Amino acid sequence: MNLSVNKGEVISLIGPSGSGKSTFLRVLMGLLPPTAGEVRIDGGAIDYRSRPQLRAMRDRMAIVFQQYNLFQNMDVLRNVTIAPIKIKKRPRADVEREATALLLKVGLAEKHHAYPDELSGGQQQRVAIARALALKPEILLLDEVTAALDPELVTEVLDTIRSLASEGITMLIVSHEMAFVREVSTRVVMMDKGQVVEIGSPAEIFGSPKEARTREFVGKILRH
Amino acid sequence: MWDRIVQEAPDFFTYYNAIFVLQAMGRTLALTVIGCVAGFIFGFAIAAIRSTRARALLPLRLLVTVYVEIFRRIPFLVILFIVMFGIQAVSRGISLFAIALISICMVSTAFMSEIIRAGMESVPKMQREAAEAMNFGFMRTLLLVILPQAWKVILPPGFAFMVMFIKDTALVSQMGVVELAFTGKMFVGRGFSPFLVYGTVLAGYFVMSYPLSRLGAYLENRLATSRSRESIQRVWTGPGPVQSEPVGEQG
Numbered sequence: 001m002n003l004s005v006n007k008g009e010v011i012s013l014i015g016p017s018g019s020g021k022s023t024f025l026r027v028l029m030g031l032l033p034p035t036a037g038e039v040r041i042d043g044g045a046i047d048y049r050s051r052p053q054l055r056a057m058r059d060r061m062a063i064v065f066q067q068y069n070l071f072q073n074m075d076v077l078r079n080v081t082i083a084p085i086k087i088k089k090r091p092r093a094d095v096e097r098e099a100t101a102l103l104l105k106v107g108l109a110e111k112h113h114a115y116p117d118e119l120s121g122g123q124q125q126r127v128a129i130a131r132a133l134a135l136k137p138e139i140l141l142l143d144e145v146t147a148a149l150d151p152e153l154v155t156e157v158l159d160t161i162r163s164l165a166s167e168g169i170t171m172l173i174v175s176h177e178m179a180f181v182r183e184v185s186t187r188v189v190m191m192d193k194g195q196v197v198e199i200g201s202p203a204e205i206f207g208s209p210k211e212a213r214t215r216e217f218v219g220k221i222l223r224h
Numbered sequence: 225m226w227d228r229i230v231q232e233a234p235d236f237f238t239y240y241n242a243i244f245v246l247q248a249m250g251r252t253l254a255l256t257v258i259g260c261v262a263g264f265i266f267g268f269a270i271a272a273i274r275s276t277r278a279r280a281l282l283p284l285r286l287l288v289t290v291y292v293e294i295f296r297r298i299p300f301l302v303i304l305f306i307v308m309f310g311i312q313a314v315s316r317g318i319s320l321f322a323i324a325l326i327s328i329c330m331v332s333t334a335f336m337s338e339i340i341r342a343g344m345e346s347v348p349k350m351q352r353e354a355a356e357a358m359n360f361g362f363m364r365t366l367l368l369v370i371l372p373q374a375w376k377v378i379l380p381p382g383f384a385f386m387v388m389f390i391k392d393t394a395l396v397s398q399m400g401v402v403e404l405a406f407t408g409k410m411f412v413g414r415g416f417s418p419f420l421v422y423g424t425v426l427a428g429y430f431v432m433s434y435p436l437s438r439l440g441a442y443l444e445n446r447l448a449t450s451r452s453r454e455s456i457q458r459v460w461t462g463p464g465p466v467q468s469e470p471v472g473e474q475g
Contacts, residue, residue, distance in 0.1 A: 065353075069353065070354075
């Protein structure tokens with residue numbers, strides 16, 4: 001597949017289950033090596049066998065997982081601050097001040113000392129978003145962040161992401177929330193069987209798809 | 225039997241015999257404590273090695289796996305004699321106690337490594353992945369994320385193993401190390417009533433192992449409840465908004 005992302009873009013990946021959307025994000029995050037092809041950042045190809053290169057790449061990105069994956073042994077504040085403090089070696093006071101602001105932004109200002117298992121799914125996912133933002137990523141990857149949530153809790157998470165999109169942070173979103181994708185994306189990528197079927201603006205993909213596969217998929221999804 | 229115990233007691237409970245038994249108890253305790261501490265340290269190292277995935281470490285992984293599988297399957301007594309004859313073939317200058325200690329460490333390492341590995345594997349894989357995505361290295365992932373969550377799974381079988389291990393150290397009396405069980409054999413050999421002698425030995429083992437089980441139970445309890453207790457306090461004393469949001473919907 002061939003896809004280039006420009007700074008400030010919000011790109012959504014859509015497609016049926018097993019089409020390789022999540023795998024694509026994991027390759028970008030350096031969690032999986034690509035079986036073929038290459039990933040380039042600022043024009044330079046990443047060598048997945050080189051640890052320093054992988055680390056440098058991960059350093060510029062952050063990912064939010066479908067299952068939140070908050071560290072169960074740490075409270076909310078520590079979940080958000082641990083990587084900036086321990087890995088990026090930034091001063092604790094600065095990091096904690098920023099974390100407080102981030103938690104306020106995702107609407108969890110009063111939950112600093114709650115543990116993940118005391119929070120609802122939607123709250124956990126918002127903490128996970130704050131944790132990713134605390135890393136100050138150039139690119140934020142969101143992997144089906146609402147798929148594990150109860151329908152009522154989806155809105156709170158989507159609202160959070162919507163406000164990020166309006167701030168101009170570069171994002172790659174894998175989502176099945178078509179209305180949301182349509183609203184926030186600058187471009188939409190339709191994937192199937194590990195291949196890019198079509199890339200276009202939301203209006204093109206949802207309004208007048210060129211490919212038969214896209215038409216079929218979008219038609220099915222929008223009908224229900 | 226009772227008459228004989230009462231009659232022999234003054235001769236048995238003398239100052240020198242007491243010192244002798246206490247010294248033997250000290251040796252049993254040393255074997256256990258050093259064995260368990262070494263077992264924990266080396267067992268942790270083995271568990272950590274076995275959790276790596278790098279291809280370069282494959283030979284090392286294979287080696288420690290073979291070690292663990294072999295040493296968990298040979299009876300302790302057999303290991304004792306293999307180590308004893310092995311060491312004595314090389315050097316005669318090493319004390320029996322040191323040989324016993326080495327054997328004990330080898331066995332406890334094998335068992336503890338499996339207990340620790342099981343604990344580490346109880347932590348969901350995704351936790352590791354989240355850490356990896358944030359550039360935690362191998363050791364940071366282990367120390368900051370995996371181990372703190374693995375503790376409550378490691379502790380109960382860990383302490384059960386240590387308590388069992390106190391008793392297993394009795395086997396080193398077979399190679400002539402003067403520890404608690406050995407003193408029993410010796411006093412009976414001197415003609416004291418076996419009930420009196422082994423009653424004392426029994427009391428000695430109990431005094432050592434009971435506090436250890438209590439400590440284990442205490443730690444387990446603390447680990448299991450510390451967080452929920454903390455959160456209960458927060459619910460009771462915390463500010464109002466804490467309870468105003470929906471809780472309980474897990475995805």
